[in-house]
Amino acid sequence: MLPLTPPDRARGFRIASVPPTRPLVWLMKGWADLVHNPLPGLAHGLAAAAFGALLVAGAHNRFWLLAGAFSGFLLVAPLVATGLYAVSRAREQRQAAGLAVALGAWHPKDSRLVRFGLLLALAGTGWVLTSAALITAFAGAPVNSPADFLRVVVLSDSNHVFEAWVVLGSVLAAPMFASSVVAIPMLLDRPHGVLTAVATSVGAALINPLAMALWATLILGLTLLGMATLMLGLVVVVPWLAHASWHAYRDLVRPGEPASTR
Numbered sequence: 001m002l003p004l005t006p007p008d009r010a011r012g013f014r015i016a017s018v019p020p021t022r023p024l025v026w027l028m029k030g031w032a033d034l035v036h037n038p039l040p041g042l043a044h045g046l047a048a049a050a051f052g053a054l055l056v057a058g059a060h061n062r063f064w065l066l067a068g069a070f071s072g073f074l075l076v077a078p079l080v081a082t083g084l085y086a087v088s089r090a091r092e093q094r095q096a097a098g099l100a101v102a103l104g105a106w107h108p109k110d111s112r113l114v115r116f117g118l119l120l121a122l123a124g125t126g127w128v129l130t131s132a133a134l135i136t137a138f139a140g141a142p143v144n145s146p147a148d149f150l151r152v153v154v155l156s157d158s159n160h161v162f163e164a165w166v167v168l169g170s171v172l173a174a175p176m177f178a179s180s181v182v183a184i185p186m187l188l189d190r191p192h193g194v195l196t197a198v199a200t201s202v203g204a205a206l207i208n209p210l211a212m213a214l215w216a217t218l219i220l221g222l223t224l225l226g227m228a229t230l231m232l233g234l235v236v237v238v239p240w241l242a243h244a245s246w247h248a249y250r251d252l253v254r255p256g257e258p259a260s261t262r
Contacts, residue, residue: 015204018251020211034239039098044081044238045237078120081241116180116197178212183200189249222241223237
């Protein structure tokens with residue numbers, strides 16, 4: 001039994017075990033939220049697509065920077081989706097779930113979301129700098145375009161820059177994903193502190209490794225698909241995944257009886 005279980009009960013919640021294919025259910029529920037309340041989601045999606053387009057415009061001839069920036073964006077995306085978690089929660093409670101609800105989530109009564117967002121932003125910035133330094137220092141030729149990245153980094157047989165890039169990215173992404181997969185929805189939904197939310201998120205990942213592996217794969221695959229459509233797919237993918245993430249939190253963090261105080 002994981003040591004997180006007794007404190008979880010003491011705090012009035014428990015971490016649940018879910019089937020490995022449960023992320024598919026999260027996607028279905030997230031799609032239903034998007035279809036029933038499209039305006040907040042599409043507004044967030046348009047903002048994400050516009051941000052992606054700005055990245056491409058600003059770093060189109062510096063693909064070594066663009067590759068790190070896009071992967072760094074995946075680290076901070078859960079924070080960007082905060083307003084859509086609030087929409088899913090309002091719909092769940094049969095309350096009004098419009099754009100005002102989404103925007104209202106960006107005015108928290110405390111600084112917990114801000115602190116956690118700063119941690120994610122620092123992690124994302126660290127990865128962008130690390131990615132850029134690795135590619136520029138060890139690639140066999142300048143990397144200024146996607147074709148250069150494919151030829152010089154991915155397909156090169158004279159160095160192992162791509163392998164090192166993937167390993168370093170995984171080393172950073174795995175703990176960040178585990179620590180944030182339910183942390184931000186939990187901070188929005190419950191009064192617990194950042195450390196409790198992060199510990200709960202890590203606990204959920206440890207208890208459900210197969211489901212979390214599938215969930216991470218779906219997030220990455222759908223995001224790459226959205227980017228591959230000249231960012232237009234992000235208009236739908238971003239809110240879809242955001243709403244689905246709320247349902248992931250609801251499935252993984254269940255109400256529990258507080259421990260006895262005898």
